[in-house]
Amino acid sequence: MKPILKFLPFVVIAALSVSCAQEEGVDAMKTKLADLKDQANSLNAEIKTLEAEISKQDPDFAKANKKSILITTAAARKGEFTHFVEVTGSVLSKKNVNISAETAGRILEVPVVEGMRVSKGQVLARIDAESIERNIEEMQSQLDLATTIYQKQAKLWDQKIGTEIQYLEAKTRKEGLEKSLAAMKTQLDKALVKAPFNGTVESVDVRIGELVQPGMPMFQFVGESDLFIQADVSESFVGVLSKGDSVEVEFPSINKSIKTRVSAVGGIINPNNRTFKVEVFLPNLVEVKPNMISILKINDYQSKESVIVPAHLILADNKGDYVFVVENGTAQKKYVTRGLTFEDETEIKEGLNGTETIVDKGFREVGDNFSVTVSQL
Template sequence: MKNWILIIGIATIAYSCGSENTDGLAELKEKKDSLKSLYDDIAEQIAVIDQQIKAADTTARLPLVTLNNVEVKPFNHFVEVQGAVETGGNALIYPETPGTVIAILVKEGSTVNKGDVIMKLDADVLQSTLTEVETQYSLAKDIYEKQERLWKDKIGSEVQYLQAKNNKEALEQKMKTIKQQVGMYVIKAPISGVVDEIMPKVGEAAMPGMPVARVINYSETYIKADVSEKYVGVLKEGTLVNVKFSTLGQEFQTKVKRVADFINPSNRSFKIYIDLANIKADLRPNLLADISVRDFTLDTAVVLPSSVIQQDRNGNDYVYIIENNANQNRVKKVVVKVGASYQNETVIIDGLKGNEQYIDKGSRSVQEGDVVEVKK
């Protein structure tokens, strides 16, 4: 009997809980809001009590802070991207046919013109074949010329004349083909420039698909960089840019040479080309460069170090300034509206006029109302 009463009781409670589930959720939310409000009130009261304790405790050591003047000055914002040096030509040279290197006619660092011979491969077998075909062609040509004269004098048959002509032309084409093949054993510079690297040595094998030399043309040197599409309206042909080569310790100003029209759909960027024609530096292909372009400027702005701007739990940006009351340096919280930031400097749009002093060092260890000691 007791078991039945227990089962009925549990079922009744379960039904009751199910029907009141919606009302219970609303109650919980209301209770949470009430507790949060109570928590905020208690936090404020604790802060006030802390201030009173600090004011009453004459033995307490005051927090040590440093002050700086709020600056009013010009502000510039820059777009920063990274690019790499490229040249008008950077050609890897590959042999068209396999062979053994028998001669290297240039040295690394040599200046060459397009078409200059750089290297020769062993073509003795093919050269012998060419000599043999040239001899056959010489004979076939003599026979053809005789048959042609006889045919004009109506002597001999047309078949003999046509056979002689065909044999001469076939050997002529064969000789031309072999000469082209022999030419493949002579490796030439595809562009004018400087021989930057020679890979094989005399006696080593050269194979198609394996480079034997590199020639670089420095007549046209530039930087190529990828820039986010949001700066399409900022970067145009002729835009001034600052270029810094960290590895060379050099920095200078130049112009954008060309802006590509195509936007890469995979990373939403477009290419810019920066002129280096008048730059005297030890520039090399693929040398990294830091590029900065001014995209925003203010002639006069209230500017603070970004590191002193804090944010409260309500999402408000604020800074601490000092007010002198009764010969005491007291901390005051000032809510500010921030603007653009660049290199640890932030524009303050609203909240400060520029005649205040803000807490720099020590700003993270004080709160509003604290009496502090200012380090001179």
């Protein structure tokens, strides 16, 4: 055992020496790798510089050395360009009314609920009118007696019996009671609160047993006819929109669209959101309901002869907007002056004539004078 213990320290020292040598070797390799990478970067930069200088002086070398990029193309077109202002509007009704009580009494019945569609003349609520009914019965009895007296007095007057005053008094009393009875029947009819037209009960503001007075609000009622669309338009369009302008209206909830016109333009700017009101005429459509959301596309610009390109193909740099067009197998940068954009189509005011072939897929990979290959797929 002693010889083994004797040589053990030397074994440990040797292992530690090998380990240190390996660590020093890894560090050295890392250092060498970093130096090689620096040399490669430097060589690549020098190669690119030489290629650029040679290409300027030798066009044949430039064509042979330039890598071709696979692209697809899109054609600029010349035609009619139409721009629309898109705003969100809401369907409203000119028959949006508060229905109030016209007589005093206690609510006996409310046969409708919120959101219920009703027809013209349908009863919305019934008010206790027992006292009016009793008065009508009493008034009817008085009228019956007055009618009998008048008829007898009229017969006597025809026979020249009695005085004219007696006849006129009987006639006046009878006619007065008839008018009073008619007024009471009208008052009784007001105890039945009815729908003034076809529509929807938006809110019910009374309950059974509640005491109401004349003028007290009972229902919020919205008619289904005389609908229109109201929208808030930015003040930047003041003077652009006017009554009679064409409007395309979309109703996302029912997947329907119609063409109509602007029926009114507000003359006041809302200071809170810097907008003004626009009303759009809405024909009677069964599917459209009050408070439905709509999207208005208002035509504010139109040009019969315009150069039009896809909006997403227009790029920009410090000099301005540009597109890449294909000429003789290379991509050429063409600076343009853009106009309005609508639904990914942009009107080009200057820079193109409408016959160009524009780089589509791959337009972000090409550069000015880059060799390109148009895909046939």
